[in-house]
Amino acid sequence: MTETIATNGTPLLEVRNVSKYFGNVVALKDISVGVGAGQVTCVLGDNGAGKSTFIKILSGVYQHDEGELLVDGEETKFSSPREAKERGIATVFQDLATVPLMSIWRNFFLGSEPTKNLGPVRWIDVKQAQSTMVGELRKMGIDVRDPDQPVGTLSGGERQAVAIARAVYFGAKVLILDEPTSALGVKQSGVVLRYVAQARDRGLGVIFITHNPHHAYPVGDRFVVLNRGRLLGDWKKGEISRDELIKMMSGGAELDALEHELGRSLDQPAGS
């Protein structure tokens, strides 16, 4: 499956036959996934499929027990999330991305504030921070009139956008998005998918983790389905239809059985 990516040059980030165990629990077994520049790889799976363990290996929170992790084709083991970030791998977590009570510009630069100094006295270059933030969000198609607006007053989609724009600005090459649309309404999800496409068009590799095939299908170049810690399948766009993807994701046969079961109970007369 690595050769499918080889056509796009070396993958920015790749795992080969990675496994992760917690005691005697097999959390992930033999997973191989990669993402190249300007590509979106969607990782799908239901609850308990191993998606979050997978993200944590990619973002440096966990270390894998077997297999290889490659950045730009070079084998690596991240010892911390900070190290992953330094290698250009940015993870945007669903709820942990921004501080609601802080203004947009303060959030954007939190932890990496641009400073000016006079001798030993250093302070934040607020003007530059604000104009940079407004410019970066404008590139994503968001017009921020008031940089001092608290992030908590933004919509869920815009908050994700701030986190994505921040990751892109601070030099991310690979963007890992953890369920960015799961808490959003239909329209807001569309907004976030547009940001994903924009990040892709700017040359980033995007790993988009979701349990919603409807969100994955329009934006993905490659679809990887996990089930109970194992790789259920790996398709390029065009190799699989949306309906097949939905079926794979929800465990195919199980869904049929459920449909059958529910259908029968509905057929029964209400009075009995």
Next chain:
Amino acid sequence: MTPQDSTSTGSVPTTTTPAADVPPPAPEPLADERLAHISATARLMRRPEIGALLAAIVVAIFFWTQNSLFLKLDGIANWTDVASTIGIPAVVVALLMIGGEFDLSAGVMTGSAGLMMGILATEVNMNIWLAIVLTLIAASAVGFMNGYMVMRTKLPSFIVTLATFFILQGVNLGVTKAITQQVSVSGIDTAAGYSSANKIFGGSFWSPHDFRITVLWWIAITIVATWVLARTRVGNWIFGVGGDANAARNVGVPVQRVKIGLFMTTSFVCALTGIMIALRLASTQAGQGVGDEFQFIIAAVVGGCVLTGGFGSAIGASLGALIIGMAFIGIQFSGWNTDWRFLFLGVILLVAVLVNNYIRKRAEGARR
């Protein structure tokens, strides 16, 4: 608003432009019509200290109508004196609260510091300056312990510092009694270096009115804290760790260092306040400062600090302290029984919290 209106607002286009096919020339986004309505008032209302400012004006006018001396220079010198020794600790307590933590040992720390300095100066015959330095180092160590315990155990700082509060209170009484056979330390003014130290920490200025030098310290600390909060990286981190410690950690903010630093700053500044009080009075009671922590917290909350962290201001805490100072002296000036001041404190706290809550909701609601 009619139901039709609400559905039409619901379908207003999102803030983004339609997806552009060619990214390089960045799409010029449509101006968001919803943002156009932020008025200068809403912008002002978003400041955490606005409620405290209005309350301070109302309280000042109220006591002025009771006794016109209240707003004369002599009167002002009176209530700024009281306000300053509440305001100096209240500012750092506010920083700590913005950082998402509490320090219930802040009040008793002022007593501990005065006692330690006094004992070192009178019983050990140490130079007062050396005693001050040692006291401040000891206070920082207590602050470090507070912060370290909170970080390591992940217990609420409320509990950890409550324990520190009682430990310090016990030590204050026990050690003072054991060494001086009394419940107080007196005669600090006989120590070497007292007059110079008192000039800087305990004296007064502007001679006929006798403003306390602590007022200058108070103003200076408020300005520094405001600048740190608004314009420095550390300030940004304080808001971050208080607002959402996990999010802050994810973007690389050293959460543990920031919080422990805040605890140390709080203890340090509270000790400095205790030293100022002890120098001025030239003596300290073993029970000094017990219960004052609530005044500091009230000042911070009146000034717009949120109990859950991430929001507040240093100027607000100073205004809160100003209100408390005005109330304490105003009640005397009005010729009422001073016992009423605690009732006043309670009412002010309740009103302030309600008003701040209302203002914050409106300021945020006006911009949705």
